[in-house]
Amino acid sequence: METLENRGYLLTEQVNPNSQNLDELTTLELVDLFNQEDIQTLKAISSARQELAQAIDLTSESLFKGGRLFYIGAGTSGRLGVLDAAECPPTFCTPPELVQGIIAGGTSALVKSSEDLEDKPEDGAAVMAQRNITVVDVVVGITAGGTTPYVHGALAEAKRRGATTISISCVPSEQVKIIADVDIRLLTGPEILAGSTRLKAGTVTKMALNILSTGTMVKLGKVYGNRMIDVAVTNRKLHDRALRMIQDLTELNRDEAGLLLEKSGRRVKLALLMHWSGLEGEMCDRLLNDHQGNLRSALLASHKL
Numbered sequence: 001m002e003t004l005e006n007r008g009y010l011l012t013e014q015v016n017p018n019s020q021n022l023d024e025l026t027t028l029e030l031v032d033l034f035n036q037e038d039i040q041t042l043k044a045i046s047s048a049r050q051e052l053a054q055a056i057d058l059t060s061e062s063l064f065k066g067g068r069l070f071y072i073g074a075g076t077s078g079r080l081g082v083l084d085a086a087e088c089p090p091t092f093c094t095p096p097e098l099v100q101g102i103i104a105g106g107t108s109a110l111v112k113s114s115e116d117l118e119d120k121p122e123d124g125a126a127v128m129a130q131r132n133i134t135v136v137d138v139v140v141g142i143t144a145g146g147t148t149p150y151v152h153g154a155l156a157e158a159k160r161r162g163a164t165t166i167s168i169s170c171v172p173s174e175q176v177k178i179i180a181d182v183d184i185r186l187l188t189g190p191e192i193l194a195g196s197t198r199l200k201a202g203t204v205t206k207m208a209l210n211i212l213s214t215g216t217m218v219k220l221g222k223v224y225g226n227r228m229i230d231v232a233v234t235n236r237k238l239h240d241r242a243l244r245m246i247q248d249l250t251e252l253n254r255d256e257a258g259l260l261l262e263k264s265g266r267r268v269k270l271a272l273l274m275h276w277s278g279l280e281g282e283m284c285d286r287l288l289n290d291h292q293g294n295l296r297s298a299l300l301a302s303h304k305l
Helices: 027-047 049-064 075-092 115-119 121-130 149-160 200-219 236-250 254-263 268-277 281-290 295-302
Strands: 069-073 099-103 138-142 164-169 182-185
Touching (some): 027 049, 049 164, 075 099, 075 138, 121 149, 236 254, 254 268, 268 295, 281 295
Parallel strands (some): 138 164, 164 182
């Protein structure tokens, strides 16, 4: 019989003393306990602020050089990575290959449990080879308990290939060693339901990924002020948002904003540069390309023409 490692020492596997009578609580008490425990997620993010900032800087530098961002994980961790990657194209108009989510077991594991597939480090290494990871890429290994062999295998292979590696886990470094260029530890304590890391660990991981991807896109010039000026205008809601953005930033009325948006090919960033610079779309497009898509830099350059 195979000898199983006792993982009870891990912070994410421990029993939460505040919820030992979980099945005896009233519904309102249950909700209040969740609310109280979730406060730990904000504290964990605050404690990891330096590592998160370093991760953003390294990721944006790599993407500026033509690299890609990969999230890799299993179970809840893998699903969260795939979710964040999937939301980048509509939010920031990025090509789908720029930010990619990889989950052990592939697409079917998004809707069906496949946690047994996380135990093979060689599978994690193999997927790094399949994606042709290089020195300009960034690989973020997500493992709440810090021990997932699939993620460790991927990080080791990515590092061997010269990629920038980042780990996100919810256990202290003295419990589990993870070899990565940036080691993000999000310590939210034992779960209300012992070992169920889809709870606080999942919540804090989603928060960290929000910060990492959004912060990176800000650095890449995908944002002007606090507006998502690279939004993909693909439905009525996003069309309305694009029009309101142009109206707010230019003081044009809605009809004028609509004409400008159409003239730019429904590209908010291009529409704004055309309006502010007075230049034609082709010249503005060239300016944006010359300045890696950064609207502020392109606008400053247009003043010198």
